[in-house]
Amino acid sequence: MRRTHLALSVNGEPAEVSFAPYKTLLEVLREDLGLTGTKHGCELGECGACTVLLDGQAVLSCLVLGVECAGRSVQTIEGLARGPELHPLQAAFTDFGGSQCGYCTPGVIMAAKALLERNPSPTRQEIKEATAGNLCRCTGYNQIVEAVENAAAELRKETA
């Protein structure tokens, strides 16, 4: 099978990649771009672990074909930190216990990032709604909601 070759933006930087055309964005990220920070829990759009931002929107990368991404912008967990400094969402997730085994964490953080970009002051209910598609078997979600609330407050301080 001939590989597809395309150019896209990954974490703010131009990238070119070639891959088997049946591959999902999830597979292209993990297997062809070496970005294994994005996880998978089902490859069927059920668990949310593979959430990334595509042109700023949270999407399940297992349900997007790689060939759909030519010329588009993808943000993954690897692009979130500011140099050596953790992004406030990352810091809050670990400081407030929003991450235990850590496997769902990249996906939840990306879903939360999409939320905070469109709504910098979400209510607890809005946080729960935005992350309801991300299954987590460890935390019981309480600490994820706390982490997002606290990160939102930190980010508001930065822009104030």
Next chain:
Amino acid sequence: MKQRFEVVGKARRRVDGRSKVTGALRYADDLFMPRMVYAKLLRSPHPHAVVESVDVEKAKAHPGVHLVLTGKDFPLPFGIMPVSVDEYPLARERVRYVGDPVAAVIAKDEQTALEAIGLIEVRYKLLSPISGPEEGLNHPEPRIHDYGEQGNIHRNQSYEFGDVAEALKGSDLVFEDLFFYEGNTHLPMEQQASVAFIDPDGKLQISSSTQNPHYLHRQLARVLQVPETRIRVVATPNGGAFGGKCDPGGHEFVVCKAALVLGRPVKIGLTREEVFYVHRGRHPVLMKMKTGVTKDGKLTAMHLQTLLDGGGYGSHGPASTFYTGVLTPVTYHYPRFKFEACRVFTNKPACGPKRGHGTPQPRFGQEVQLDKIAEKLGLDPAELRLRNLVKANSLTASWLHVGSIALEECIRKVTDMSGWKARHRKLGRGRGIGLACSTYMCGAGVAIYWNKMPHSGVQILLDRSGSVIVYCGATEIGQGSDDVLAALVAEALGVDTGVVRVVSGDTGITPVDLGSYSSRVTIMAGNAALQAADKLRASIAAVVSETLGTLPDRVVFSQGRVFAADHPGPGMSFVEAAHMAEGKLGTLSAVGSYSPPKAPGKYKGAGVGPSPAYSFTACVVETEVDERTGWIHVPKIWIAHDIGRALNPTLARGQVIGGVYMGLGEALMEEQSFRRLPEKLSGALVHRAPSMLDYKSLTALDMPDVEVALIEQGDDPNCPYGAKEVGQGPLLPVMPALANAIYDAVGVRIDEIPITPDKVLRALESKSKRVGPESFPAVPYPKPMFVLPPWEGGDGNEEKRDAAAAVV
């Protein structure tokens, strides 16, 4: 013991926290190696069949295929317990559930492997499948296995501690209830994955999502007939496990065998559907519980019978069977206790250990029955429990030693927090609250295979830079075992966790720890770590005490400094102290090991249940039930957990809320259930739904706020700085607390788990106002082993009752 703590008890970012929020942490499936090839398994579509032939010629000829393996390549079986070695990496003659692996293809990529899997031709001769334990009891033939007690009974046990029939006869009231607890599965977010390869020295290495690298190491050596010295097992950080990654998996043997044959890296990643087939989850258990009580609410005796649906293989089944009985008398004092337990093979994925292993099922029945007893006696359910608590440093009728117990404090705290007195039976129609309690072990008292060696070993190496490296075979499965080890060592050496590096779960470089199961890491690996750290501190103190002008035991290690207790001023940095000690003693290192105390029970089977310590939990659940739809809403849960001491409160609280979450999921919706296809479509037993959409679990929107109280008495001498387990205990009281809350809300008893809206509606419409099992089959339990309770003159040995009677 240290009085003031500097690390322990302080909320801290966990030592592996950063790697998890940056995506830098490498789970097994994140490993890629040059020349790596990929494995896929062909699984049986039939629940019970003889494998007559497997034709792999077309698959072998498929372009891109490197190797095809079948049962013929694996003549030796495996099994986590020495008494149940009954499973082959690839089925040889028989398949026993839909999903049993039959063949494997190793190819240049997953796609090619999948194509070749489709080219394998298997001829099956179908056998009639056994769908449940009652069917298994009624149909001893065809036997699913040719070992076991008889027919399709895998394990059959019976123990009696004191004459229970006599105690029940003498009771003012006797309650008899039937309960059922449906099976459910772990559903870790990470699907099992493994990479096997031959290292540069020609040895086999497997990096795998396993909870128990040591047990896997032993099994690999046995099945592959490779010396243990030529195998290295690295447990990669587990993306959740909950007991589901305790058993070795067929896929782990397959990639190792393939790596040995091909001499190149072989990877496998299970699909979500396959994870449902691998299972090893909660056993479905039918229970009959007969309990005697006096008018003033004193328990007199319990007779418990359980029937377990084991699935197609042994797994941890022999232990699971015991666990449906043995921990029942640890919370409340039963002067006499009898339990009979039977595990039956069925043609479904094997059941095994899931968080709480075997105990949530009887705990559910016990705590719901107590609610019924309290109502009948006109007692507050909290008061009934308080009247029957096991006392600290006492023995149960079954000879388990209970050391510290803060269950009374847990009950008082949780009833306080929830406003229990003002609200129970007073919230009005449709709203209710319910209470339940539980206990769990802090590590199983005996290893899975018989040996006299320690359960855990730790080595600490002190580097000249001041870095402290802790080596331990314990496995980080998300629960925070690395953080526990770092915190304990940092506390003992008076340094920050930032200078401690934990190297864990690697049989090639870390001392043996039995694994991350049975809530054993904090107590067992923790005590071993503390012993090693104490030795190291003593060595350094002996050297520097002269310079500090004090006695070795007056040397204080605190906040990265080392000084004399009486004149803290001068002192030196920890690094300076380490240099001085290394100059005098040479390379600084110490080892520690831990073996649990010997259990007092001496009868055969007394090894299951003893633990160095037990945690205790009390929980109150609030619910609102819609009587038109049966819908159950849970707005709030309060929970108090006797943790002894919280080493890192952020993580401890996380374990509690996570346990509540998993318990509530089991209580409301999680079901690993099966249906039989129509006869014309093979009559196979298939999952109702091997997918996450159909296997319901709670989302962020369904999860109530949880208010947590950590009860810290910190005085259990068997625990490191008094710290007890928190990983499993807090799950256990949630299901019965919900059932009791539903009764408080709408007056119906749902005596089975999960409690779904349709069951609530059925109960509301029924005359009995109850939904639950209606009968208990005639199980051919063996004659019980009779042991006298400690207070009846027993010595912990079996009494030959019949022989004694004959003499009289």
